[in-house]
Amino acid sequence: MRYISTRGAAPVLDFEQVTLAGLGNDGGLYLPEAWPSLSAEEIGGLRGLSYVDTAVAVMAPFVEGTLTREELRSLCVQAYGRFAHAAVTPLVQLDQRHWLLELFHGPTLAFKDVALQLLGLLFERFLAGTDKHLTVVGATSGDTGSAAIDALAGRSGVDVFMLHPKGRVSDVQRRQMTTVLAPNIHNIAIEGSFDDAQALVKAMFNDPGFSGKFALSAVNSINWARLMAQVVYYFYAAVRLGAPERPVAFSVPTGNFGDVFAGYVAAKMGLPVAKLVVATNVNDILHRALSAGDYSQGTVVPTPSPSMDIQVSSNFERLLFDLGGRDGAATAEQMRGFEATRAMRLTNAQREGASRLFASDRIDLDDMALAMRWACDGAGQVIDPHTAIGLAAARRADLPMDVPIVTLATAHPAKFGDAVERATGVRPALPARIGDLFDREERYATLPGTFEAVTGYIAERAVARP
Numbered sequence: 534m535r536y537i538s539t540r541g542a543a544p545v546l547d548f549e550q551v552t553l554a555g556l557g558n559d560g561g562l563y564l565p566e567a568w569p570s571l572s573a574e575e576i577g578g579l580r581g582l583s584y585v586d587t588a589v590a591v592m593a594p595f596v597e598g599t600l601t602r603e604e605l606r607s608l609c610v611q612a613y614g615r616f617a618h619a620a621v622t623p624l625v626q627l628d629q630r631h632w633l634l635e636l637f638h639g640p641t642l643a644f645k646d647v648a649l650q651l652l653g654l655l656f657e658r659f660l661a662g663t664d665k666h667l668t669v670v671g672a673t674s675g676d677t678g679s680a681a682i683d684a685l686a687g688r689s690g691v692d693v694f695m696l697h698p699k700g701r702v703s704d705v706q707r708r709q710m711t712t713v714l715a716p717n718i719h720n721i722a723i724e725g726s727f728d729d730a731q732a733l734v735k736a737m738f739n740d741p742g743f744s745g746k747f748a749l750s751a752v753n754s755i756n757w758a759r760l761m762a763q764v765v766y767y768f769y770a771a772v773r774l775g776a777p778e779r780p781v782a783f784s785v786p787t788g789n790f791g792d793v794f795a796g797y798v799a800a801k802m803g804l805p806v807a808k809l810v811v812a813t814n815v816n817d818i819l820h821r822a823l824s825a826g827d828y829s830q831g832t833v834v835p836t837p838s839p840s841m842d843i844q845v846s847s848n849f850e851r852l853l854f855d856l857g858g859r860d861g862a863a864t865a866e867q868m869r870g871f872e873a874t875r876a877m878r879l880t881n882a883q884r885e886g887a888s889r890l891f892a893s894d895r896i897d898l899d900d901m902a903l904a905m906r907w908a909c910d911g912a913g914q915v916i917d918p919h920t921a922i923g924l925a926a927a928r929r930a931d932l933p934m935d936v937p938i939v940t941l942a943t944a945h946p947a948k949f950g951d952a953v954e955r956a957t958g959v960r961p962a963l964p965a966r967i968g969d970l971f972d973r974e975e976r977y978a979t980l981p982g983t984f985e986a987v988t989g990y991i992a993e994r995a996v997a998r999p
């Protein structure tokens with residue numbers, strides 16, 4: 534499999550190269566040159582398979598030429614062996630139509646573990662026997678950071694510099710990052726929002742002086758391997774609910790558009806997806822883009838679903854490229870326009886293409902709390918604020934009654950205990966394996982959110998290219 538950039542001017546890469554590279558050197562995001570497809574028979578054949586075997590069947594075409602099926606299987610056995618549930622991502626029924634897909638049984642209690650446990654092992658494999666030293670630069674609104682740190686702490690050949698917006702992640706999220714004291718982990722709280730942190734990371738990749746000096750790599754969903762691993766659970770859930778004979782809809786709490794783009798990839802591969810509901814909180818750039826063609830950046834408003842407090846959604850560029858006829862030059866121009874004015878209109882082709890598969894909704898604080906209470910009182914499920922946004926949108930979505938709707942449960946409720954308790958009166962307990970989180974020592978730096986401050990800090994600690 535070969536990978537091309539959304540902006541058309543970066544070198545074409547294979548799977549190993551794309552995993553190590555992260556962002557394209559033209560500022561674009563990589564995706565497969567062509568979507569692989571699974572026939573209805575092959576999708577039917579996934580029924581009854583374990584998570585690991587489903588993962589191998591779904592991901593094999595993406596790693597072709599780099600990993601054999603056996604090598605991929607062995608990495609998946611290791612990655613998913615760390616999950617606390619035998620089904621890895623179990624489905625839970627709420628009522629006749631509504632289901633939760635619990636994606637939070639990994640080591641750091643959010644859906645990010647599904648991809649990052651695998652990515653950590655891929656880095657290890659691709660670095661083994663080389664003298665390469667990777668400098669991972671990442672931005673987090675809370676969950677990517679802890680999952681990446683868990684996956685990479687103590688690994689040789691890689692340093693992680695993780696930027697989070699100071700005071701804008703939950704206490705559990707912050708401590709999951711800052712109490713990991715391995716020497717290759719460097720947490721940085723920046724003054725600013727997640728968007729500021731993400732812009733700094735992209736600027737580091739795009740700065741020839743900095744990216745020429747350090748072998749930069751990414752753990753955010755700009756890294757293709759992240760999305761590839763997330764495609765798996767759409768297949769895993771849908772075949773359990775009757776695919777390929779029966780279409781299934783998904784409601785996805787959305788911020789950076791990575792998780793829902795993985796659903797789009799599943800549909801492109803042949804999975805019968807009735808609808809992908811993009812559920813945002815009041816930071817609603819994606820809802821405005823999909824419902825009115827208006828992709829213009831607002832000011833980030835802090836909410837009880839902090840991981841979705843995002844106003845510039847990285848992966849939207851992948852969708853614009855794919856819907857716009859895969860024209861790299863046109864995507865580059867559209868993105869340059871956005872970067873200059875912080876606003877862009879979707880073309881008619883992009884709007885029409887998106888409306889075939891996507892619906893969207895914006896969920897405010899009251900509706901988020903209502904969804905938490907509905908799940909708790911009506912179905913005995915305590916859910917986190919992000920999942921609640923997905924569920925609220927799922928319950929309002931205009932879909933035929935016979936289509937099952939799966940809401941992606943993206944985080945464990947204990948990560949957001951205060952918000953859950955406020956809405957439901959129930960205080961979810963931290964799982965025993967991190968029960969002592971609040972007794973652990975924290976270590977992190979606080980920096981102004983400027984390119985000079987952050988790159989200066991990293992340059993003093995990172996290993997330069999030979």
Ligand SMILES: Cc1ncc(COP(=O)(O)O)c(C=O)c1O
Pocket residue numbers: 643644675676677754786787788789790791792793840841919920943944
């Ligand atoms: C708990 C949780 N839910 C939802 C999201 C949004 O996912 P995405 O950024 O892939 O759209 C995030 C952050 O990525 C998250 O951490």
Ligand SMILES: N[C@@H](CCOP(=O)(O)O)C(=O)O
Pocket residue numbers: 672673674675676677678752753754755788789791840841847
């Ligand atoms: N919500 C995310 C933001 C980063 O998203 P990513 O999927 O691009 O890594 C987080 O928790 O950090």
